[in-house]
Amino acid sequence: xxxxxxxxxxxxxGEGLVKLGEINPNVVVFDADLAKSTTTIWFAxxxxxxxxxxxxxxxxxxxxxxxxxxxGKIPFVTTYGVFVSGRxxxxxxxxxxxxxxxxxxxxxxxGVSVGPDGATHQALEEITIMRVLPxxxxxxxxxxxxxxxxxxxxxxxxxxxxxxxxxxxxxxxxKPEDPFEIGKAVVYRRGADVxxxxxxxxxxxxLLAAEALEKEGVSAYVLNVHTIKPIDEEAILDVAAKCKCxxxxxxxxxxxxxxxxxxEVLAKRRPxxxxxxxxxxxxxxxxxxxELFEVFGLSAAHIAAAAKDVMKAAGK
Amino acid sequence: xALDAAELKRLKQxxxxxxxxxxxxxxxxxxxxxxxALSQTDLMVALYYKFMNIDPKKPELANRDRFILSKGxxxxxxxxxxxxxxxxxxxxxxxxxxxxxxxxxxxxxxxVPGVDASTGSLGHGFSIAIGMAIxxxxxxxxxxxxxxxxxGELQAGPVWESAMAAPHFKVTNMTTIVxxxxxxxxxxxxxxxxxxxxxxxxxxxGWKVIELDGHDFNEICDGIELANASKDQPAVIIxxxxxxKGVDFMECDKKWHYAGLDDVxxxxxxxxxxxxxx
Ligand SMILES: Cc1ncc(C[n+]2csc(CCOP(=O)(O)OP(=O)(O)O)c2C)c(N)n1
Numbered sequence: 071x072x073x074x075x076x077x078x079x080x081x082x083x084g085e086g087l088v089k090l091g092e093i094n095p096n097v098v099v100f101d102a103d104l105a106k107s108t109t110t111i112w113f114a115x116x117x118x119x120x121x122x123x124x125x126x127x128x129x130x131x132x133x134x135x136x137x138x139x140x141x142g143k144i145p146f147v148t149t150y151g152v153f154v155s156g157r158x159x160x161x162x163x164x165x166x167x168x169x170x171x172x173x174x175x176x177x178x179x180x181g182v183s184v185g186p187d188g189a190t191h192q193a194l195e196e197i198t199i200m201r202v203l204p205x206x207x208x209x210x211x212x213x214x215x216x217x218x219x220x221x222x223x224x225x226x227x228x229x230x231x232x233x234x235x236x237x238x239x240x241x242x243x244x245k246p247e248d249p250f251e252i253g254k255a256v257v258y259r260r261g262a263d264v265x266x267x268x269x270x271x272x273x274x275x276x277l278l279a280a281e282a283l284e285k286e287g288v289s290a291y292v293l294n295v296h297t298i299k300p301i302d303e304e305a306i307l308d309v310a311a312k313c314k315c316x317x318x319x320x321x322x323x324x325x326x327x328x329x330x331x332x333x334e335v336l337a338k339r340r341p342x343x344x345x346x347x348x349x350x351x352x353x354x355x356x357x358x359x360x361e362l363f364e365v366f367g368l369s370a371a372h373i374a375a376a377a378k379d380v381m382k383a384a385g386k
Numbered sequence: 387x388a389l390d391a392a393e394l395k396r397l398k399q400x401x402x403x404x405x406x407x408x409x410x411x412x413x414x415x416x417x418x419x420x421x422x423a424l425s426q427t428d429l430m431v432a433l434y435y436k437f438m439n440i441d442p443k444k445p446e447l448a449n450r451d452r453f454i455l456s457k458g459x460x461x462x463x464x465x466x467x468x469x470x471x472x473x474x475x476x477x478x479x480x481x482x483x484x485x486x487x488x489x490x491x492x493x494x495x496x497x498v499p500g501v502d503a504s505t506g507s508l509g510h511g512f513s514i515a516i517g518m519a520i521x522x523x524x525x526x527x528x529x530x531x532x533x534x535x536x537x538g539e540l541q542a543g544p545v546w547e548s549a550m551a552a553p554h555f556k557v558t559n560m561t562t563i564v565x566x567x568x569x570x571x572x573x574x575x576x577x578x579x580x581x582x583x584x585x586x587x588x589x590x591x592g593w594k595v596i597e598l599d600g601h602d603f604n605e606i607c608d609g610i611e612l613a614n615a616s617k618d619q620p621a622v623i624i625x626x627x628x629x630x631k632g633v634d635f636m637e638c639d640k641k642w643h644y645a646g647l648d649d650v651x652x653x654x655x656x657x658x659x660x661x662x663x664x
Contacts (some may be wrong), residue, residue, distance in 0.1 A: 103570045103572045104539070106571070106572070124579065125541035125570065125578050126541040126570060127542055129542050156507075186415070186418075187415060187493055188483075189506070190492040190504075190505075191492070191506065353487070353491060356485075358484075
């Protein structure tokens with residue numbers, strides 16, 4: 071696997087916002103008392119009149135952004151994913167999505183890799199509760215370069231978008247010049263024995279698992295599904311057709327999340343045996359990110375074991 | 387009424403010890419919300435070591451007073467107090483925030499004895515406290531509920547829904563304390579989302595408001611007595627505090643909201659606490 075450095079995905083968002091500040095005068099940014107942590111402070115410092123700190127008031131922040139979008143602005147509202155998606159869900163549903171308003175929502179601190187802040191701050195349900203909303207687009211970039219491009223692409227399209235970021239540094243798997251298109255999954259390896267479908271940080275871990283499996287003579291197909299909604303059905307069906315079994319990998323509750331979205335596609339069009347790597351219906355905990363990855367069964371070793379298990383189920 | 391000299395000394399010493407332990411745990415765990423933990427300490431010490439009717443050996447005692455730390459990120463300070471009182475073996479606090487430890491950054495009431503409600507998402511604890519207090523009243527119980535809010539937390543809408551509800555339901559078996567240290571994360575509360583005139587806001591919502599110095603035990607204890615005696619309307623104490631109180635280089639500096647400590651900064655912090663105690 072080719073790695074081009076290391077950076078938290080939230081940095082890609084922050085840099086993307088600064089770029090948007092330069093090229094699109096309609097872009098405005100909101101935060102809820104976490105501007106340094108989410109990185110919106112970079113935009114705030116360059117474009118102070120287009121930045122609004124709502125204080126610790128996520129619901130009002132969403133409402134104000136909705137109003138500004140009705141005035142032709144493109145607001146990016148930002149805070150930790152757990153608070154923006156949870157506390158302000160009703161505003162996102164009935165004000166933003168119902169009227170298909172052009173509001174972009176940046177949710178930082180996705181997943182257990184948030185680490186020390188623990189259960190109350192680790193967003194593990196946003197993919198589910200955001201993708202269930204009509205009109206919503208849900209993006210979950212795998213690295214900071216992809217996060218940068220996702221941020222720019224979100225501004226380009228009309229309608230509500232949820233973008234998910236993590237706290238920790240993660241390997242850069244993509245280059246700045248690599249293409250990025252909302253709704254189009256990216257193939258990393260074309261194997262024939264088992265499909266590993268991953269989103270966000272988990273793409274890296276899926277690639278690690280694929281390398282380990284290769285040593286055991288198993289060829290894995292690895293797909294980076296950065297857009298969870300609208301999901302790339304054809305790419306998923308292609309993996310299912312080639313491999314006849316697959317594992318989904320997400321740093322999120324498996325219930326209703328990315329794995330659920332993939333299962334919905336397969337159940338409808340090509341059912342194959344599946345395994346779900348993710349948080350298994352429990353709350354997060356405080357701890358070190360890498361240790362938590364083991365505790366929650368998210369590491370490459372767990373992915374590889376699930377791959378072998380699902381191959382068995384598929385009669386391989 | 388002024389505290390007698392021995393009582394004042396006892397509370398002050400306890401507060402210093404709690405602050406030292408907060409500093410030490412922040413060092414061992416790699417990082418914690420130290421600024422707010424230090425600002426809330428004198429208020430928590432007054433509650434836990436003077437006012438609250440509790441038995442650390444019986445954390446589930448039905449008639450105990452309840453305490454909700456609505457500013458749940460102050461959990462590191464709450465954990466130190468509970469450990470000192472003997473709710474659990476203090477030694478286990480060495481594991482604070484480590485993977486697999488019962489102590490996470492925001493205390494979990496299912497894992498830590500003495501914690502009456504899990505908090506961490508700001509704006510939840512206040513309504514929980516009101517519910518508990520009304521619950522006590524419905525059961526005809528005499529115990530009291532205490533709840534502590536951050537001032538940044540007051541920016542959250544749910545706080546004002548609660549602020550409306552408590553006078554409406556005449557919840558006078560609850561004492562509310564605001565840790566008014568003037569800072570949230572991004573800056574001063576007045577720059578980020580202004581709260582002033584804060585006293586007038588609470589009064590307009592129907593509260594008896596007691597303003598006091600949150601680092602003066604005489605004022606704190608008088609204030610809590612006054613609040614507990616209020617029978618016609620619920621009382622809120624707006625305690626003027628200093629974020630990072632007791633550690634000179636942390637005081638009133640937003641950068642110490644959440645931070646880790648290395649050997650040098652820890653020793654400097656302990657040194658500063660020692661100096662302040664003289
Ligand atoms: C709903 C919600 N939004 C955001 C946060 C993140 N957060 C944790 S502490 C904090 C600032 C709190 O300021 P304050 O209440 O004044 O606490 P103190 O200064 O006493 O530490 C924020 C924004 C949160 N815990 N909950």
